[in-house]
Amino acid sequence: MIEAVGLTKRYGAKTAVYNLSFQVRPGAVTGFLGPNGSGKSTTMRMILGLDEPTEGHVTIGGQPFRQLSNAPRRVGALLDAKAVHGGRSARQHLLCIAQLSGIPARRVDEVLGMVGLQDVAGHRSKGFSLGMGQRLGIAGALLGDPEVLLFDEPVNGLDPEGIHWVRNLMRKLAAEGRTVFVSSHLMSEMALTADHLIVIGRGQLLADMSVKDFIAHNSAGHALVRTPDDPAQREKLSKVLSGAGAGIQPEQDGALRVSGLELPRISDLAHDAGVRLWELSPHQASLEEAYMQMTNSAVDYRSAQDPGQGFGQAAPHGPEAPAQSPGRHQPPYGSPQPVPGMQNPYARPAAPPPAAEVPAALPPAAPAPVPAAATTPTKPEDAV
Known part of the structure; x- marks a missing residue:
């Protein structure tokens, strides 16, 4: 079990983690x-003894990581899949770890087979793709057959088959009674993999509960109601449900999103009003929706609300469109403002002045006289 008590970490004036307390219990996949x-x-670095807490403490099985006897055989971790010497093969990399930890060499071949790298075990890791590097990092975490495992973004770069494999691996390890702590940004995977969630924002604890409770506490379910394609029927039902205290939100496909009423109550009200229902189905918010709702005020790096913000408008067409020379650089985000004293790099050059008219016929030009000193002798006696 992993236990953090009052965990705080400061880097100068920056407080990265503040008064964080939680437990990661065995037998379940805990999402971070x-x-x-x-x-x-x-x-995660403080859990593994890589960073010293400013205040508080964190233990694994009741002891700090640095005090564990033969820690690599008790704790396995994947924090950075790129932390590999590129000149070593996959087998050499794992063999070095095994020899330092007293792990038999045969275990190296076992974990290479588990992660699917047995066919490239002799290849240098610098030629591995991102997904292959992730598999090698997972193999290193599993090498000591540990009871506690920590993974930071384990599915990063994996294809769908690899993601499915990691998901099943995490659940299998937890079913064996191990402590599995997984950090990820993929809410869809966490919804399928994790049993329990620990959510933090700006270094502080926001939630410590099961996935089911987390969704229930941070979102509101609703019912999707669909009537025959009759605006009058839909309007009638909306008024009846609104009068009963329901929240009504029309969907683009003509259905109604109804909140605040249970499904049997919606059905009874529709029946009493003489409105036929083509669909009445419950809908629960996803983990992603619940997560966005909880962490909305704890996001430090927020993207633009409009995905197209920052991109220039399409160039006008037709007779009013400015002519453009092929290959001429155009300003990427609108027309820049001119700076006094500086030539505008996007300004089109002024048209050259019209050339003077040339007469239709010109008299033949007289040959220019050749200086005597420049004449070239044609015979040897002429040069004397």
Whole structure:
């Protein structure tokens, strides 16, 4: 079990983690969620003894990581899949770790087979793709057959087959009674993999509960109601449900999103009003929606609300469109403002002045006289 008590980490004036307390229990996959910069990586580094807490403490099985006897055989971790010597083969990399930890060499071949790298075990890791590097990092975490495992973004770069494999691996390890702590930004994967969630924002604890409770506490379910394609029927039902205290939101496909009423109550009200229903189905918010709702105020790096913001408008067409020379550089984001004293790099050059008219016929030019000193002798006796 992993236990953090009052965990705080400061880097100068920056507080990365503040008064963080939680437990990661064995037998379940615990997801570790939070926006970028929330302190997840710092917390995992303190768990593994890579960073010293400013205040508080964190233990694994009741002891700090640095005091564990033969820690690599008790704790396996993947924090950075790129932390590999590129000149070593996959087998050499794992063999070095095994020899330092007293792990038999045969275990290296076992984990290479588990992660699917047995066919490239002799290849240098610098030629591995991102997904292959992730598999090698997972193999290193599994090398000592540990009871506690920590993974930071384990599915990064994996294809769908690899993601499915990691998901099943995490659940299998937890089913064996191990402690599995997984940090990820993929809410869809966490919804399928994790049993419990620890959510932090700006270094502080926001939630410590099961996935089911987390969704229930941070979102509101609704019912999707669909009537025959009759605006009058739909309007009638909307008035009846609104009068009963329901919240009504029309969908683009003509359905109604109804909140605040249970499905049997919606059905009874529709029946009493004489409105036929083609669909009446419950809908629960996803983990992603619940997560966005909870962490909305804890996001430090927020993107533009409009995905197209920052991109220039399409160039006008037709007779009013400015002519453009092929290959001429155009300003990427609108017309820049001119700076006094500086030539505008996007300004089109002024048209050259019209050339003077040339007469239709010109008299033949007289040959220019050749200086005597420049004449060239044609015979040897002429040169005397």
